[in-house]
């Protein structure tokens with residue numbers, strides 16, 4: 651297979667149009683057959699529910715080339731399940747979970763020339779999403795929906811690769827108690843745009859949000875979960891009903907306990923406890939594991955012992971092990987790699 655002529659090692663995280671995408675439409679109470687198309691644009695009513703009332707949700711996962719030349723995806727069944735949860739909360743029809751995985755496989759296979767080679771540090775990012783497509787003017791769910799998956803080759807989400815990030819404690823909230831913070835609804839990201847632009851303007855890489863109920867506990871950032879490492883090498887991560895259940899974080903907790911023999915704790919983490927930790931990292935499909943060097947709380951700097959030049963030692967072990975499993979150089983738990991080619 652001829653790969654596309656791309657400088658894979660210098661890719662950032664931006665959209666590059668690839669050859670094929672998957673589309674299925676829901677009308678009169680059922681999904682059509684669905685299939686691949688070349689058409690990268692969408693035409694719909696000016697009054698489409700997604701345009702008026704943001705009825706949309708999405709997923710994110712990656713395809714990789716392994717050390718032995720296979721193309722694989724990481725745990726797509728969990729993305730299928732989480733998207734089903736998002737759809738139920740957003741009053742959208744569930745796209746059947748097995749069909750979701752098949753559609754991912756079809757999309758990657760059709761864009762195999764866009765899957766970055768092993769060792770490039772890049773991957774093929776897949777963006778499944780669904781939206782209400784028919785005209786809705788009174789506030790209610792759409793009757794017609796489209797499910798799509800496009801693929802785009804990406805490099806690191808944060809510029810600078812593994813250089814530790816500086817976060818700030820945001821004065822804005824991300825998710826309300828009993829709201830939609832636990833699902834991947836587009837609206838969660840729309841309302842974070844003001845805060846992210848403001849953070850960048852103030853010189854920070856990202857916002858860390860507190861629970862909006864009490865503004866006491868650490869939640870997550872705009873696009874990734876958070877993990878901390880204690881001075882005695884325990885992995886601690888926030889437990890909250892208003893954060894996205896990250897597939898990367900769930901996988902890392904398993905890796906920490908089962909592969910590295912580390913103790914793991916999922917619990918409420920007060921902001922006041924953060925200075926006690928030795929290391930901090932953001933985790934997610936796009937973020938992979940991005941080290942955090944510093945969190946700034948209204949001018950007060952919380953600096954992690956791991957510093958501002960490299961990943962902390964425990965974070966690095968977690969990163970190497972997860973990467974190894976994704977790249978097929980470390981044997982992963984049963985079912986974690988979906989082989990595509």
Ligand code: PLP
Pocket residue numbers: 710870871872873874875894895896897898899933934935936
């Ligand atoms: N939290 C938020 C708000 C996200 O957008 C993402 C990205 O998907 C994550 C966490 C990480 O989730 P995952 O590891 O499943 O990609």
Ligand code: COI
Pocket residue numbers: 709710711872873874934935936937
């Ligand atoms: C992902 O990690 O897949 C996400 O959806 C996060 C987004 C901010 C790019």
